[in-house]
Amino acid sequence: MLRWIVIFLIVALVAAVLGFGGIAAGAAGIAKIIFYIFLVLLVISVIARLVRGR
Numbered sequence: 921m922l923r924w925i926v927i928f929l930i931v932a933l934v935a936a937v938l939g940f941g942g943i944a945a946g947a948a949g950i951a952k953i954i955f956y957i958f959l960v961l962l963v964i965s966v967i968a969r970l971v972r973g974r
Contacts, residue, residue: 925954931943932944932945935947
């Protein structure tokens with residue numbers, strides 16, 4: 921998942937440099953959404969590991 925975040929951030933940066941504002945905003949928005957999903961899954965995974973470990 922982190923790989924997808926980096927890919928969308930790179931696409932957003934390249935699009936911003938080339939002047940495609942709409943594409944850059946869209947790619948940055950998608951990267952943000954994927955990042956938040958990653959954080960939620962990480963927290964769930966850590967909690968599950970703590971519960972299962974005891």
